[in-house]
Amino acid sequence: MLRERLSIYLSGLWHRKQHEQHWSTDSRFLGAVSVLILLLFYLDGVVESFKEPKGKARASQYQTFIRNFYKFVSKRILAWGYLFDGPGSIQRAYRVSGGAPFEILAPDTRMVFVSSPEDIKELDRVPDDVLSLNGAAKHMLQPVYTMNGFNWFDRRGVEGVGFVRTLRSLLTQNLPLLLPDLSRLARVRWAELLEKKGTLRDGAIHAPVYPMMLDLVVLMNARSLFGEDLIKDTRFMTSALSYVEETLLTAEIVKLLPRFLAPAVGGFLGWALRSHKTFFQSLIPATEQHIQETERKSLGHTVPRRADCIQWIIDTAPKQNPWPAERVIYELMAIWFGSVHILSTTIVYAIHDLCLHPEYVKPLRQELETCYKEFERTGGRDAGGALPLLDSFLKESARLTPVDSMSIRRCALQPYSLSTGTHSLEVGDWACAPSGAINLSATYYTSPDEFSGFSFVPPSRVPDDGWWKKRDGSSTSSSSLPMQSTPSSLTDVDSSWLMWGTGRMACPGRHYATAFMKTVVAQLLLDYDFKLAEPGSKRWISWRVAKIPKPWTKVLFVPRNRECIY
Numbered sequence: 001m002l003r004e005r006l007s008i009y010l011s012g013l014w015h016r017k018q019h020e021q022h023w024s025t026d027s028r029f030l031g032a033v034s035v036l037i038l039l040l041f042y043l044d045g046v047v048e049s050f051k052e053p054k055g056k057a058r059a060s061q062y063q064t065f066i067r068n069f070y071k072f073v074s075k076r077i078l079a080w081g082y083l084f085d086g087p088g089s090i091q092r093a094y095r096v097s098g099g100a101p102f103e104i105l106a107p108d109t110r111m112v113f114v115s116s117p118e119d120i121k122e123l124d125r126v127p128d129d130v131l132s133l134n135g136a137a138k139h140m141l142q143p144v145y146t147m148n149g150f151n152w153f154d155r156r157g158v159e160g161v162g163f164v165r166t167l168r169s170l171l172t173q174n175l176p177l178l179l180p181d182l183s184r185l186a187r188v189r190w191a192e193l194l195e196k197k198g199t200l201r202d203g204a205i206h207a208p209v210y211p212m213m214l215d216l217v218v219l220m221n222a223r224s225l226f227g228e229d230l231i232k233d234t235r236f237m238t239s240a241l242s243y244v245e246e247t248l249l250t251a252e253i254v255k256l257l258p259r260f261l262a263p264a265v266g267g268f269l270g271w272a273l274r275s276h277k278t279f280f281q282s283l284i285p286a287t288e289q290h291i292q293e294t295e296r297k298s299l300g301h302t303v304p305r306r307a308d309c310i311q312w313i314i315d316t317a318p319k320q321n322p323w324p325a326e327r328v329i330y331e332l333m334a335i336w337f338g339s340v341h342i343l344s345t346t347i348v349y350a351i352h353d354l355c356l357h358p359e360y361v362k363p364l365r366q367e368l369e370t371c372y373k374e375f376e377r378t379g380g381r382d383a384g385g386a387l388p389l390l391d392s393f394l395k396e397s398a399r400l401t402p403v404d405s406m407s408i409r410r411c412a413l414q415p416y417s418l419s420t421g422t423h424s425l426e427v428g429d430w431a432c433a434p435s436g437a438i439n440l441s442a443t444y445y446t447s448p449d450e451f452s453g454f455s456f457v458p459p460s461r462v463p464d465d466g467w468w469k470k471r472d473g474s475s476t477s478s479s480s481l482p483m484q485s486t487p488s489s490l491t492d493v494d495s496s497w498l499m500w501g502t503g504r505m506a507c508p509g510r511h512y513a514t515a516f517m518k519t520v521v522a523q524l525l526l527d528y529d530f531k532l533a534e535p536g537s538k539r540w541i542s543w544r545v546a547k548i549p550k551p552w553t554k555v556l557f558v559p560r561n562r563e564c565i566y
């Protein structure tokens with residue numbers, strides 16, 4: 001009963017209308033849970049405030065209480081404020097810091113931000129058993145409650161890092177094999193979604209673009225990760241999306257609870273919200289089949305050729321001690337979680353930007369009509385097929401509306417002092433970089449606050465056929481567009497471009513992610529004219545460092561006759 005209620009509440013978050021009958025009861029239920037969490041967290045802090053500061057002379061109990069309580073209240077207000085305006089808090093602290101490290105508190109973590117190229121390099125150099133990306137991911141996702149009980153290692157490489165090779169090399173190399181299929185899925189599914197979820201009014205289809213994009217990304221990403229067969233399994237596909245939403249919800253609740261309550265509440269939520277179990281169990285038969293085929297192949301039998309991540313993880317797992325199906329699935333669950341939300345959100349902001357800057361549509365379509373075939377053929381990896389104008393547009397969109405304002409998250413597994421000597425990290429603290437604030441820095445960007453969609457391409461590649469007009473009408477020459485002094489690509493990794501992290505651990509899925517986003521945006525651009533229903537309205541909600549698109553923001557789609565490019 002309770003399990004059912006939680007599921008209803010969860011889906012009600014995204015599909016309010018469909019569950020109107022449950023909404024008011026569930027709002028009260030959510031309200032009660034939130035008040036309980038706040039109260040418990042408050043009590044946890046009060047208990048903390050009674051503890052004596054180490055190494056200091058024992059003051060009277062009363063003075064100690066007042067001092068600690070005051071410190072506790074002011075820190076907690078700031079820490080809880082961070083939850084609702086993380087990007088703003090980081091931006092303000094970055095401006096004040098003048099490039100030096102600075103500290104921000106969240107209710108559950110202390111974070112030390114570094115932003116200079118030297119400090120960023122230092123984070124990359126520190127060994128994983130001191131500052132750990134896995135440790136930070138583990139804290140963020142609470143896998144022990146959300147991933148069918150699997151608890152990741154804090155340190156990388158304890159069982160090999162096959163998935164990094166899987167994504168960086170095999171997935172990237174196989175893009176030419178995947179892209180035609182992904183393009184087809186994007187076209188067909190988007191048309192279906194518009195029919196199902198859109199409302200036809202005055203010749204345009206009014207569509208809630210974020211939930212629809214999640215649906216599309218789940219389908220396309222499942223095709224790449226799990227192959228063609230599983231995407232036909234409706235139960236699996238439903239759990240694939242709910243698993244991401246339920247993981248986010250469970251992890252947030254567990255992180256905000258007093259530590260002593262986390263195992264009980266996390267365990268309960270893991271039991272009540274079952275998508276991770278359905279997702280896990282549905283993957284077992286397909287993964288076992290892949291493993292058997294791999295064994296048969298090694299004995300010289302002929303087996304079907306599989307082009308999906310299940311196969312590539314099996315191929316890159318440690319050879320001496322091959323992984324059972326369960327272990328392969330845990331890798332897939334982590335990759336799945338890390339890719340669905342960030343891809344759909346980044347694409348949604350790119351669609352919003354196309355609506356807000358419609359002058360870019362014509363040159364982008366021209367590029368697609370001449371180069372899209374080459375993009376598919378090469379996987380977007382060589383100059384001809386890289387779609388440089390779309391690449392730059394996506395980069396500019398992600399620069400000004402990054403989904404995450406933080407990058408290079410590293411959790412301290414041992415105490416560590418930054419070489420600047422200014423900040424020390426205790427076990428459990430995070431070191432990280434203020435990527436969103438760096439994106440707006442005049443040190444790195446010519447016109448940091450202005451949207452300039454082609455600013456990353458060489459000036460000679462920018463069309464100059466009068467497509468662009470300055471907002472005040474004073475110029476129609478694209479040579480007056482703000483341009484970066486050095487051209488660059490979306491997939492580049494640099495201390496001024498931290499979308500993908502840095503160094504050794506920079507996102508191994510970034511070539512795939514870029515090709516994926518280009519495929520979706522290209523298919524929509526070729527098939528539809530679109531504009532925002534309410535261009536002036538706020539388009540996102542902040543939670544911690546994430547900007548989450550509002551699910552009810554509508555885009556108006558008008559089908560167009562596309563130039564045939566196949």
Ligand code: HEM
Binds near residue numbers: 156500503
């Ligand atoms: C717009 C989309 C994406 C963004 C912005 C993004 C960003 C990032 C960032 C910032 C990191 C951490 C790097 C660091 O801390 O130095 C990371 C790591 C990672 N990403 Fe992505 N990512 C995206 C899409 C994907 C996709 C589609 C996949 C898989 C198919 C993926 C797989 C991974 C994995 C496995 C890691 C961990 C790497 C390691 O432990 O060495 N990402 N990503």
